[in-house]
Amino acid sequence: MRILVLGSGAREHAIITSLLSETLGETLGETVGASESGASSASASGASASGASASGSPGKSTGSAGAPRHHHITAAPGNAGIATVVPVVALDPTRGDIVTQYALDNDIELVIIGPEAPLVAGVADALRQRGIPVFGPGKAAAALEGSKTFAKRIMDDAGVPTGLATRAGSLAEAIEAIDEFGAPYVVKADGLAAGKGVLVTPDRDAAVAHATFWLAHGSVLVEEFLAGQEVSLFLVSDGHTVLPLSPAQDYKRVFDGDEGPNTGGMGAYSPLPWLPDTFVDDVIESVALPTIRQLASEGTPFIGLLYCGLIVTDDGVRVIEFNARFGDPETQVVLPRLLTPLSGLLLAAATGQLGSLPRPEFSTDVAVTVVLASEGYPENPLTNRPITGLADVENVTIAHAATALVGGEFVATGGRVLSVVALGADFTEARSRAYAALDIIHLEGGHYRTDVAKRVAE
Numbered sequence: 001m002r003i004l005v006l007g008s009g010a011r012e013h014a015i016i017t018s019l020l021s022e023t024l025g026e027t028l029g030e031t032v033g034a035s036e037s038g039a040s041s042a043s044a045s046g047a048s049a050s051g052a053s054a055s056g057s058p059g060k061s062t063g064s065a066g067a068p069r070h071h072h073i074t075a076a077p078g079n080a081g082i083a084t085v086v087p088v089v090a091l092d093p094t095r096g097d098i099v100t101q102y103a104l105d106n107d108i109e110l111v112i113i114g115p116e117a118p119l120v121a122g123v124a125d126a127l128r129q130r131g132i133p134v135f136g137p138g139k140a141a142a143a144l145e146g147s148k149t150f151a152k153r154i155m156d157d158a159g160v161p162t163g164l165a166t167r168a169g170s171l172a173e174a175i176e177a178i179d180e181f182g183a184p185y186v187v188k189a190d191g192l193a194a195g196k197g198v199l200v201t202p203d204r205d206a207a208v209a210h211a212t213f214w215l216a217h218g219s220v221l222v223e224e225f226l227a228g229q230e231v232s233l234f235l236v237s238d239g240h241t242v243l244p245l246s247p248a249q250d251y252k253r254v255f256d257g258d259e260g261p262n263t264g265g266m267g268a269y270s271p272l273p274w275l276p277d278t279f280v281d282d283v284i285e286s287v288a289l290p291t292i293r294q295l296a297s298e299g300t301p302f303i304g305l306l307y308c309g310l311i312v313t314d315d316g317v318r319v320i321e322f323n324a325r326f327g328d329p330e331t332q333v334v335l336p337r338l339l340t341p342l343s344g345l346l347l348a349a350a351t352g353q354l355g356s357l358p359r360p361e362f363s364t365d366v367a368v369t370v371v372l373a374s375e376g377y378p379e380n381p382l383t384n385r386p387i388t389g390l391a392d393v394e395n396v397t398i399a400h401a402a403t404a405l406v407g408g409e410f411v412a413t414g415g416r417v418l419s420v421v422a423l424g425a426d427f428t429e430a431r432s433r434a435y436a437a438l439d440i441i442h443l444e445g446g447h448y449r450t451d452v453a454k455r456v457a458e
């Protein structure tokens, strides 16, 4: 299949790694026809998973959702790590006209939209209008992520369990709601904020300051505080039917022990051995299907990845947020465990055929990912520092997020630099593989959490 992947992060690198792994018995270089230098830097970057393709990866099943496929994958704009495994093209992924023209000119059979910005910009609508299969919701359904007020309204109408919330358009309204809900305070920017719009704090002054800051950009939501374990559950949707992927847990705070500010995500693991067996079915019935049906009934079907951000409270599951795309870094631990070919699932969703597929299957192997971040992340990341040791790691895959190749050497170009991904028979093994690789990789001032999946390993 000729596939175009939009985006430039570790999530897109993980999606491409998964698509490439469908072609059994071929090296990455042969699979994508990458250049000699591309193929060799793929292994140098660890992107081809020295251990994973040989022993660490469970390999895709050749059953249910189809035989091994041979794909031609292009990423736009991709990143330096992605460029070591597939061709990249420098086009603006948020421009529906440009993306559509590129897809038509290059006989693209499936477009996979990674990040939220192109979704909220309506790129999926532009592609669909020209009959190009696209995995990603149109602008109207993507508002599930792009507007927390819209998401709350859909949840209310669909009877989906979520925390109480008040929308505030002025500081006076925000302060009234803050005092009404009481501590701990939860204040959220209404629109997209790259993981930085949410503050959960016992400090009333900090809550008021956060509301003041984000009110300059739009309205804010003040919410009831929900206590419990968090779960990220991904559901593939064709607008009417959903199929679940394996649950994961994200580490949102920057420092060990859930200290420090919220980030885009510092690590993740999958599966979640502590969840009850009925959990996924319960969420499908109480959250995913009502939401999908509500959107379909409004004429804005959700075709893409419904990311349910959930808290398991003493009173049952509550939605804290929806995203309209794969989560990052959760994707890095969910997809390596997926046995069913990813391309078949996403194409079936894009073409309304999901109802004919069985549930995706997952390996019994577990996965852990740890994000390496630049000094100063999330507030003020210091960049352009070299990353060494990538060629020497074993038994892991590396998903690049913010790297560039300068003079043959990778340098960090942003806050979350890369994800180290390890599989294992159990969490102790997966953790030791991930952290052994992080001992070898060096980035001046770089930092990462040392407690990812620690609780489940113990």
Ligand code: AMP
Residues within 6 Å of the ligand: 163, 186, 188, 195, 198, 200, 223, 224, 225, 226, 227, 230, 252, 262, 309, 320, 321
């Ligand atoms: P969000 O961007 O909405 O996922 O929020 C980021 C993080 O803030 C979540 O992963 C939770 O850890 C925390 N959070 C958000 N909403 C709540 C809430 N109502 N109660 C407790 N924690 C929350």
Ligand code: GLY
Residues within 6 Å of the ligand: 250, 264, 265, 323, 326, 327, 328, 329, 330
């Ligand atoms: N890891 C959280 C997100 O992708 O939004």
